[in-house]
Amino acid sequence: MQTEIVIPAGKPYDFISTLRSHGWVSLLPNTPDENLSAFSRVERLSSGLVASLEVSAGPGKEPRIFINARIRKRLSKNEISEITKRVSYMLRLDENLQPFYAICKKRGGPWIRFSAGSGYLLRSPAVFEDLVKVICTINIQWGGTKRMVRELVEAFGSPFPPDASLRAFPTPKEIAAVSEKEFNRRVKLGYRSGYVYELSSRIARGELDIGVFMEQAASTEEIKKRLLAVKGVGKYAAASMLMLLGRYDQIPVDTVFRAFMKAKYFQNEDYDEGKALSKYDEWGKWKYLAYWNEMLTHYSQKVEKL
DNA sequence: GTCCAGGTCGCGC
DNA sequence: GCGCGACATGGA
Numbered sequence: 235m236q237t238e239i240v241i242p243a244g245k246p247y248d249f250i251s252t253l254r255s256h257g258w259v260s261l262l263p264n265t266p267d268e269n270l271s272a273f274s275r276v277e278r279l280s281s282g283l284v285a286s287l288e289v290s291a292g293p294g295k296e297p298r299i300f301i302n303a304r305i306r307k308r309l310s311k312n313e314i315s316e317i318t319k320r321v322s323y324m325l326r327l328d329e330n331l332q333p334f335y336a337i338c339k340k341r342g343g344p345w346i347r348f349s350a351g352s353g354y355l356l357r358s359p360a361v362f363e364d365l366v367k368v369i370c371t372i373n374i375q376w377g378g379t380k381r382m383v384r385e386l387v388e389a390f391g392s393p394f395p396p397d398a399s400l401r402a403f404p405t406p407k408e409i410a411a412v413s414e415k416e417f418n419r420r421v422k423l424g425y426r427s428g429y430v431y432e433l434s435s436r437i438a439r440g441e442l443d444i445g446v447f448m449e450q451a452a453s454t455e456e457i458k459k460r461l462l463a464v465k466g467v468g469k470y471a472a473a474s475m476l477m478l479l480g481r482y483d484q485i486p487v488d489t490v491f492r493a494f495m496k497a498k499y500f501q502n503e504d505y506d507e508g509k510a511l512s513k514y515d516e517w518g519k520w521k522y523l524a525y526w527n528e529m530l531t532h533y534s535q536k537v538e539k540l
Numbered sequence: 541g542t543c544c545a546g547g548t549c550g551c552g553c
Numbered sequence: 554g555c556g557c558g559a560c561a562t563g564g565a
Contacts (some may be wrong), residue, residue: 257546371545371546372545372548373545373546374544374561374562375563375565376545377545377565378562422561423561425559425561426561426562427561429548465548466547468547468549470546471546490546
């Protein structure tokens with residue numbers, strides 16, 4: 235059965251730019267179409283039902299988002315609402331980047347191109363998935379990240395009944411259902427394996443509530459502290475997670491940041507990390523977006539790699 | 541074969 | 554608080 239769900243973006247929104255904002259659209263269960271202008275994804279609803287979602291957008295500055303949901307039965311109101319919420323979260327339809335655009339406009343020059351509707355970075359519908367995916371970007375090349383995420387989905391994700399080769403992202407329970415030894419045998423995550431398994435087990439046992447990372451009222455410093463308490467999450471991963479949680483005031487310092495800063499700002503002097511970071515001080519709570527968009531522009535938007 | 545990747549941990553000072 | 558080696562895995 236198919237159900238079409240329509241969500242008005244409700245604000246200037248550039249759907250294509252969201253998909254191309256970084257590599258997340260290429261990590262399973264996300265599957266981009268060949269033009270990178272829409273994507274599909276298998277999603278396991280809280281009822282345990284597994285659906286396949288095709289997400290695309292209509293024309294216009296404030297487009298409507300279309301979700302074509304395939305599932306065995308007719309969708310209930312609750313299920314439609316759940317799907318709507320998850321896709322809205324992925325696309326960040328609830329975020330407001332107007333203050334960022336305003337600063338860009340004021341600065342002028344190349345920043346003018348960041349106009350209303352662009353700059354939203356795709357994320358996963360659930361924080362657990364983003365945490366695992368960020369851990370899978372640590373000390374590994376992008377191809378390795380894709381491989382590890384694929385192995386996780388194929389080994390532990392719930393299958394989509396009409397086509398069991400399509401699977402959802404695993405839940406913590408699905409991972410914690412096997413022993414750590416078995417986990418290590420089924421997916422080759424290198425030394426990240428223990429991090430992912432421990433995280434999954436703690437959540438599955440109820441020792442860690444993933445909601446603690448989403449508390450809107452908590453300060454960014456507080457959320458950062460909670461993230462750093464997760465084994466496997468250091469400064470880089472915490473800053474990346476904060477971005478995925480909609481807090482843009484920290485920059486993940488990694489080989490990408492360093493290489494870009496050296497190429498753009500330190501061609502004629504020795505690289506200095508403090509100096510590099512301070513380039514974005516004036517952006518306040520929008521540092522990440524300033525850095526990321528400048529970096530994308532510098533490399534002329536190489537989509538697949540980042 | 542060798543190097544190292546969108547780093548992090550645990551140790552010793 | 555800072556420096557440093559170890560760490561799994563596979564691609565370059």
